[in-house]
Amino acid sequence: MKMSLQVELEQQRNVLIVRLRGELDHHTADIVRYKMEDAILRGRCDHVVLSLKDLQFMDSSGLGVILGRYKLIKGRGGKMVVCDTQPSVKRLFELSGLFKILSFYDSERSAVAGLEVVS
Amino acid sequence: MSGHNHMKLSFASRSENESFARVSVAAFVSQLDPTLEQLDEIKTVVSEAVTNAIIHGYDGRTDGIVTVEAEIDGDTISLSVSDQGRGIEDLDLARQPLYTSRPELERSGMGFTIMENFMDEFDVVSSEAGGTSLRMKKRIESKKALFN
Ligand SMILES: Nc1ncnc2c1ncn2[C@@H]1O[C@H](COP(=O)(O)OP(=O)(O)OP(=O)(O)O)[C@@H](O)[C@H]1O
Ligand SMILES: [Mg+2]
Numbered sequence A: 001m002k003m004s005l006q007v008e009l010e011q012q013r014n015v016l017i018v019r020l021r022g023e024l025d026h027h028t029a030d031i032v033r034y035k036m037e038d039a040i041l042r043g044r045c046d047h048v049v050l051s052l053k054d055l056q057f058m059d060s061s062g063l064g065v066i067l068g069r070y071k072l073i074k075g076r077g078g079k080m081v082v083c084d085t086q087p088s089v090k091r092l093f094e095l096s097g098l099f100k101i102l103s104f105y106d107s108e109r110s111a112v113a114g115l116e117v118v119s
Numbered sequence B: 001m002s003g004h005n006h007m008k009l010s011f012a013s014r015s016e017n018e019s020f021a022r023v024s025v026a027a028f029v030s031q032l033d034p035t036l037e038q039l040d041e042i043k044t045v046v047s048e049a050v051t052n053a054i055i056h057g058y059d060g061r062t063d064g065i066v067t068v069e070a071e072i073d074g075d076t077i078s079l080s081v082s083d084q085g086r087g088i089e090d091l092d093l094a095r096q097p098l099y100t101s102r103p104e105l106e107r108s109g110m111g112f113t114i115m116e117n118f119m120d121e122f123d124v125v126s127s128e129a130g131g132t133s134l135r136m137k138k139r140i141e142s143k144k145a146l147f148n
Helices: A026-042 A060-075 A087-096 A108-118 B016-032 B036-057 B111-118 B143-147
Strands: A005-012 A015-024 A047-051 A055-058 A080-083 A103-105 B004-012 B065-073 B076-083 B121-127 B131-139
Touching (some): A060 A080, A060 A087, A080 A108, A087 B036
Antiparallel strands (some): B004 B065, B121 B131
């Protein structure tokens, strides 16, 4: 069956870049959970950049899965940052208070650069 | 576009139908010529309500029925989303921001807060016997009207 969400993973040194394309809801949240969990637990990444330029839709199920991975990364001593959000997605981050917990960047490059300063 | 119009959809409580429901309602509401932002808000609200019916109302069972109704009256869209599931015991508690009865499912307890924020009117009726029914309204100032 065709999924309305694609997850693309790229490792840049100790940073895992997660690009989400499509629609993140209850139906597609599991894919994000499993793919990220797998990459974080197996890989040698300390930090995660969530790159959301092509994420066209997100609801509270997306907030939940992102908050869950944030806790995982944080528990391992790493950081998770977000970049390139669409206005509607950004609004949900603001409403939920996640905007205050996560750092937001305009581009993947600035997000990765921001992480390497802290690591 | 003005006057009366309505639609009703009933579908199985399967997660695949969350996107079906929000895309259908968005297509229906397009008659009012909403802005992209308003359309996003409506899609999000439908997604929240239908997801709640599936995961909370029916506890993830796929043999339930979710019903979505939309009505256009002038420049106002009325939405209702209903299930015949388990119902909500304590509505005041359920509507509090960040309250969730299912933290183990990675719910964030934001659904009701999002729906109340994105709609002008929001009301919940729920009982153990009859399930849960949400009724909401939103005024759509069409893009055309903004120029006149
Ligand atoms: N249709 C429903 N049937 C039964 N209980 C419901 C229904 N909708 C909501 N609830 C109850 O109300 C609570 C709050 O709902 P809300 O949508 O705000 O948060 P959530 O679904 O738990 O988390 P999130 O929406 O952030 O994923 C739920 O945890 C659940 O206990
Ligand atoms: Mg919810």
